[in-house]
Amino acid sequence: MSNIIREHLLELFSKDFRLDGRKFDQYRDIKVEYGISSRSAEGSARVKIGNTEVLAGVKLELGEPYSDNPDEGTIMVNVELLPLSNPEFESGPPGIEAVELSRVVDRAIREGKALNFKKLCITPKEQMWIVLIDIYPVNDAGNLFDAAALAALAALKDAKFPKIEDGKISYRESTGQKLPLEKLPLSCTVYKIGNYFLVDPVSEEELIVDARLTVGVLEDGTLCSLQKGGDFGLNPEEVDQMVDVAVKKTKELRKVL
Numbered sequence: 590m591s592n593i594i595r596e597h598l599l600e601l602f603s604k605d606f607r608l609d610g611r612k613f614d615q616y617r618d619i620k621v622e623y624g625i626s627s628r629s630a631e632g633s634a635r636v637k638i639g640n641t642e643v644l645a646g647v648k649l650e651l652g653e654p655y656s657d658n659p660d661e662g663t664i665m666v667n668v669e670l671l672p673l674s675n676p677e678f679e680s681g682p683p684g685i686e687a688v689e690l691s692r693v694v695d696r697a698i699r700e701g702k703a704l705n706f707k708k709l710c711i712t713p714k715e716q717m718w719i720v721l722i723d724i725y726p727v728n729d730a731g732n733l734f735d736a737a738a739l740a741a742l743a744a745l746k747d748a749k750f751p752k753i754e755d756g757k758i759s760y761r762e763s764t765g766q767k768l769p770l771e772k773l774p775l776s777c778t779v780y781k782i783g784n785y786f787l788v789d790p791v792s793e794e795e796l797i798v799d800a801r802l803t804v805g806v807l808e809d810g811t812l813c814s815l816q817k818g819g820d821f822g823l824n825p826e827e828v829d830q831m832v833d834v835a836v837k838k839t840k841e842l843r844k845v846l
Contacts, residue, residue, distance in 0.1 A: 591796050591797060594793055594796055594797055595782075595796075595797040598782065598793070598794060598797060599782070599783050599785075602782070602783065602785045607787065607794070608791060608793055608794065609791060611789075613785060613786060613787040613788070614786075614787070614788055614834055614837070614838065615788070615789070616638065616788060616789040616838070616841070616842075617638050617639030617640075617641075617789055617791075618637075618638075618639060619636070619637070619638050619739075619842070619845045620636070620637040620845075621634060621635070621636050621739065621740075621743050621845050621846060622634060622635040622636075623743060623746070623747045624747055625644065626644075626646055629646070630646035630647055630648055630723075630744075630748075631647050631648060631649050631748045631749055631750070631751060631760075631763070632646070632647035632744045632745060632746070632747035632748025632749065632768070633645065633646045633647065633744050633747060634740050634743030634744040634746075634747055635740070636736050636739045636740040636743060637736075638732055638735065638736045638739075638789060639730060639731070639789070639791070640728060640730035641726075641728060641729060641730040641731055641732055641733065641736050642726070642727040642728040642736075643724060643725070643726050643727065643733065643736040643737050643739075643740045644724070644725045644726075644727055644740065645722060645723065645724050645725070645737070645740035645741050645743065645744040646722075646723045646725075646744060647720060647721065647722055647723075647744045647745060647747070647748040647768075648721040648723070649718055649719065649720060649721070649748070649750065649751060649758070650718075650719045650721060650758070651711075651716055651717070651718065651719070651753075651757075651758060652716070652717055652718075652719045653714075653715065653716065653717070654710060654713065654714060654715070654716075654717045658706070659713050659714040660707055660710045660713040660714075661706035661707055661709065661710050661717065662704075662706050662707075662708075662709020662710050662717040662718040662719065662720065663706065663709070663717065663719055663720070664695065664698060664699065664704065664719070664720040664721075664722060665695075665719060665720070665721050665722065666691045666692075666694050666695040666698070666722045666724065666741065667683075667691055667721070667722070667723050667724065668683070668687045668688075668690045668691040668694070668723075668724045668725075668726075668737065669683070669687065669723070669724070669725050669726075670683075670684065670686055670687045670690075670726060670729075671725070671726075673727065674726040674727055674728050674729045675726070675729035678729075689816075689818070690724070690733060690734065690737055691724070692816075693734060693738070693776070693803050693814075693816045694722070694724065694737050694738050694741050694776075695722075696805065696814045696816065697738060697774045697775075697776045697803075697805030697813060697814045698722075698741065698742070698745075698774060700774075700805065700813045700814045701772055701774025701805055701807055701813035701814065702771065702772055702774075702813075703742070703745065703770060703771070703772050703773065703774050704720065704745070704768060704769055704770055704771070705769040705771050708769035709768075709769065711753075718750075720745075720748075720768065722741050722744065722745070724737045724740060724741060729792070730791060730792055731789070731790045731791040731792045731793075731794065731795050732778065732788075732789045732790055732791075732795075734776065734778040734801075734803050735776060735777060735778050735788075735789065735803075735842075738775065738776035738803075738805075739775070739776075739842065739845075739846070742773060742774075742775065742846060743846060745768055745770050746767075746770060746846065748767070748768045749763045749764065749765055749766060749767055749768070750763070750764045750766045750767075750768070751763055751764065752764055772807055772808065773807075773808060773843065773846060774805045774806065774807050774813045774814070775805070775806055775839040775842050775843055775846075776803050776804065776805050776806075776814070776839075777803070777804055777806065777834070777835035777836075777838045777839050777842065778801055778802065778803040778804075778835075779801065779802050779804070779831040779832075779834045779835055780794070780795075780798050780800075780801045780819075781798070781799050781800045781801065781802075781819070781821075781823065781827065781831070782794065782797055782798055782799055783799070786827075786830060786831060786834060788834065788838055798819055799819055799820065799821040800817065800818070800819035800820070800821045800822065800823050801817070801818045801819050802815065802816070802817055802818075802823065802828065802831045802832070802835070803815070803816040803818070804831070804832055804835035804836070804839075806835060806836050806839040808843070810836050812832065812836075
C-alpha cells in the first residue's frame with residue numbers, strides 16, 4: 590500500500606501538485622489559542638495546523654538546582670502520544686516517537702536560550718523553578734513536530750508564576766509575572782520525498798518520507814538546533830537547501846504567535 594501511495598504522490602509532485610493542492614513550501618492554515626486551561630496549568634495553548642491539533646500546558650514546580658548549574662532553573666518536556674490522536678499510538682510508557690518528539694522540542698527551547706535559566710533560580714544552590722512543558726496531540730493529521738514546538742512556545746508565552754507561601758507553591762494564586770521568555774526559537778521541519786522537499790506534510794505524505802530535518806531558528810535567522818530523522822541520508826547540498834527553506838518559513842510561523 591505504501592508503494593502505491595508513493596507512486597501516486599510522486600506522480601503528483603512531478604506535476605507540481607500535492608495531495609491537498611498546496612505548494613511544496615506552503616503550510617496549512619495555522620491557528621494559535623492561548624489560556625485554554627487556566628485552572629489546571631500556569632500557561633496553556635492550543636495549536637491547529639490544518640486538521641492536526643496539539644495542546645500544551647506549562648506547570649511550575651520547586652526543586653534544588655543541579656550541582657553543575659547551581660544558579661539556574663531548568664525545563665522538562667513531556668509528550669504523550671495517545672490512541673485518541675492516532676490509532677497507531679499505544680497507551681503505556683513513552684515510545685520512541687514520543688521520546689524523539691519531546692527531545693526535539695526541548696532542544697530548540699534549551700539551545701535557543703528561550704528562557705533565562707538564571708532568572709528561574711530563586712536561591713543559588715537551594716531552590717529553583719522547574720518549568721514542566723506537557724504536550725498532548727489531540728489529532729495527528731501530519732507534522733506533529735512543528736505543531737508541538739509551536740504549542741510549547743505559545744504555552745510558555747502564556748505562563749505566569751504562581752505565588753510561594755511558606756516555602757510552598759500556592760497554585761490557586763498567580764503573581765501575574767510572566768516567565769523570563771527572552772527569545773522565540775521556532776522550529777520548521779523540512780521533509781524529503783524522492784527528489785522533492787516539502788513542509789507540513791499530511792499523514793499520507795508522512796508515510797513515504799525518506800528523510801526529514803527539523804531546524805530551530807531564532808528571530809534573527811540564527812540556527813539553534815538541528816534534528817535529522819528518516820531512514821535515508823542527506824548530502825551537504827540537501828541539508829543547505831532544507832535549512833534555507835526552514836529559515837524562510839519560520840519567519841511566517843513567527844507571525845502567528
